[in-house]
Amino acid sequence: MKRFLGLFCILGAVASIQGCKMKNAGSVVEGDAASKVYVAPGKYDELYNFVSGGFNGQVSVYGLPSGRLLKIIPVFSVNPESGYGYSEESKPMLTTSQGFVPWDDQHHLALSQTNGEQDGRWLFANANNSPRIARIDLKSFRTAEILEIPNSAGNHSSPFITENTEYTIAGTRFSVPVGNEDVPVSSFKDNFKSTASFISIDKESGRMKIAFQIILPGMDLDLSRAGKGPSHGWFFFSTYNTEQAHTLLEVNASKKDKDYIVAVNWKKAEEYVKAGKGKKLKTSYVHNVWNEETHSAVSTKETEVITLDPAELKDLVYMIPCPKSPHGCDVDPSGEYIVGSGKLAALIPVFSFSKLQDAISKKQFEGEYHNIPVLDYTKVLYGEVQKPGLGPLHTEFDDKGNAYTSFFISSEIVKWNLKDLKILDRVPTFYSIGHLMVPGGDTRKPYGKYVMAYNKITKDRYLPTGPELAQSAQLYSIEGDKMKLLLDFPTVGEPHYAQAIPAEKVRDKSIKIFDIFKNKNPYVTMGEKNAKVTRKGNRVDVYMTAIRSHLNPDNIEGVFLGDTVYFHVTNLEQDWDIPHGFAIKHAASAELLIMPGETATLKYVPTRVGIVPFYCTDFCSALHQEMQGYLRVSPRGAKVPLKFGIGESVSAPTVAAAK
Numbered sequence: 001m002k003r004f005l006g007l008f009c010i011l012g013a014v015a016s017i018q019g020c021k022m023k024n025a026g027s028v029v030e031g032d033a034a035s036k037v038y039v040a041p042g043k044y045d046e047l048y049n050f051v052s053g054g055f056n057g058q059v060s061v062y063g064l065p066s067g068r069l070l071k072i073i074p075v076f077s078v079n080p081e082s083g084y085g086y087s088e089e090s091k092p093m094l095t096t097s098q099g100f101v102p103w104d105d106q107h108h109l110a111l112s113q114t115n116g117e118q119d120g121r122w123l124f125a126n127a128n129n130s131p132r133i134a135r136i137d138l139k140s141f142r143t144a145e146i147l148e149i150p151n152s153a154g155n156h157s158s159p160f161i162t163e164n165t166e167y168t169i170a171g172t173r174f175s176v177p178v179g180n181e182d183v184p185v186s187s188f189k190d191n192f193k194s195t196a197s198f199i200s201i202d203k204e205s206g207r208m209k210i211a212f213q214i215i216l217p218g219m220d221l222d223l224s225r226a227g228k229g230p231s232h233g234w235f236f237f238s239t240y241n242t243e244q245a246h247t248l249l250e251v252n253a254s255k256k257d258k259d260y261i262v263a264v265n266w267k268k269a270e271e272y273v274k275a276g277k278g279k280k281l282k283t284s285y286v287h288n289v290w291n292e293e294t295h296s297a298v299s300t301k302e303t304e305v306i307t308l309d310p311a312e313l314k315d316l317v318y319m320i321p322c323p324k325s326p327h328g329c330d331v332d333p334s335g336e337y338i339v340g341s342g343k344l345a346a347l348i349p350v351f352s353f354s355k356l357q358d359a360i361s362k363k364q365f366e367g368e369y370h371n372i373p374v375l376d377y378t379k380v381l382y383g384e385v386q387k388p389g390l391g392p393l394h395t396e397f398d399d400k401g402n403a404y405t406s407f408f409i410s411s412e413i414v415k416w417n418l419k420d421l422k423i424l425d426r427v428p429t430f431y432s433i434g435h436l437m438v439p440g441g442d443t444r445k446p447y448g449k450y451v452m453a454y455n456k457i458t459k460d461r462y463l464p465t466g467p468e469l470a471q472s473a474q475l476y477s478i479e480g481d482k483m484k485l486l487l488d489f490p491t492v493g494e495p496h497y498a499q500a501i502p503a504e505k506v507r508d509k510s511i512k513i514f515d516i517f518k519n520k521n522p523y524v525t526m527g528e529k530n531a532k533v534t535r536k537g538n539r540v541d542v543y544m545t546a547i548r549s550h551l552n553p554d555n556i557e558g559v560f561l562g563d564t565v566y567f568h569v570t571n572l573e574q575d576w577d578i579p580h581g582f583a584i585k586h587a588a589s590a591e592l593l594i595m596p597g598e599t600a601t602l603k604y605v606p607t608r609v610g611i612v613p614f615y616c617t618d619f620c621s622a623l624h625q626e627m628q629g630y631l632r633v634s635p636r637g638a639k640v641p642l643k644f645g646i647g648e649s650v651s652a653p654t655v656a657a658a659k
């Protein structure tokens, strides 16, 4: 988002007048605001709000309208709090074709839909830096799958979704050479391509697969939305840098009066693929899938994608001219209107899907862009919202035919009517809003009631916390004609897009425990009597159990310097909200946080001789502090037999000690 700051410096003078010197919100909050967001202790919130974490790489979950933080779901970054990316079982989730990547930049979220309505099954999330899409299972609130996207860089226009969750999307923000990659940067125009990957989603399992990639001319795909209703079968992408600059984009990619919205007919793409018109391209990417029975992830290498060339395959892609580096490209609930938000434009163009169809059939083109037809702007335009504000970014919709657009520079949300394009209301945001979100506002059935603002800058809004300040979310009521600010609360990471869903669509499906009898982890310990320690060469496996309030075994001897020890800890509890943790002194790792019925593994390499304590890290009972034990590490070659146990039953050696 910082790039906007530079981009907008031309308009900076205006920004500083309108953007950052808003009057204090105290004066704009009305008397009954508190009661509208008050959720009494012990009561549930009305909505789950999933918020992208931006540069923390995770997804956070808030309750609305209270703004209470419920959970941070680890997705693209390691999470020492839970051991995600640290446990042996979860490491493959963060594997890529180029090795283990412990961080990413997470921008957009998409809830799965059936008939254009949220169905509460899955949440999809993009990784912007090392292109990937994750699927989060809303039964467990855990990342279930991560698919890497090849021939891509800056997976920004992602993971938007079609109305029956047929596809999720991945569009490149950076164009990159496809095929031979060792080329001069200055050969951008000849060698660089942008790609739009269509990822199919299995109806039952949710499994993702790259169905095909459309290879587009070099430019930057920014955001996207699927058509719905009448426009189902189409996908729309906003673009910037159709100037094809490769340096100083701030200036060089803002030269043209109009960039494009790319309209992709994906039903047509399916036909071409079926007819064998796709080309197989060798590449490499990985597909990581979490297995809920083995409680571990498997990473599989993939080697090929099917590509489609719209310059050759007619009627697959059309370009719609759109003023000034559009950012958001949003489709209204009826599926008829496509709203382009040109970051540097002084108006908002609204395109009509029926006019688009008409213009295509009448071949009303104004030219070509790298052999792709460019439609006549005036023929596909429904109308323009005049003087809406400065720096429009994103638009969401309510259930009454209204649109809400965020304005970064003028720091406001502007409400306007989709039919007559008249502005109805505007409210300030504090400050510099990026995305906004109406619950269900990207579906055929918006939930109405609220609009949320996700702000980039908070300046004087909260107690100062040094140079880095919290970013924020603000909740506005949209029940009446006028928007009303109800609440603001700080967020973790940098919020970009978000999704919200009525709690009842998710709440009752939430699982409470993992059935221990279905635990197929190869290192599970089924009951305390099976706890053991084994040695094979320099590898020691500890099959440990955790139950209130002891770890079994809690005394282990016969481990030597040079050994690698794997603690496989099984939580034997079958009771909701009773995780046990596991940590061992000086481990070059994080803790494990093991859910009831689950097994997780911590790798530990001792670095010195001595007694090494380990303990449970989660306050699980009155005797949680007693949930601890000792590992003895001896010098290599010492005559210490392998012993383990608990209480008086410290066992005799089961396997001969290592030499």
Ligand code: RUQ
Binding pocket: 001, 107, 108, 156, 327, 393, 394, 433, 434, 435, 496, 497
């Ligand atoms: S972006 S603030 Cu990464 Cu969605 Cu528009």
Ligand code: CUA
Binding pocket: 546, 547, 548, 549, 579, 580, 581, 616, 617, 618, 619, 620, 621, 624, 625, 627
């Ligand atoms: Cu188990 Cu604390």
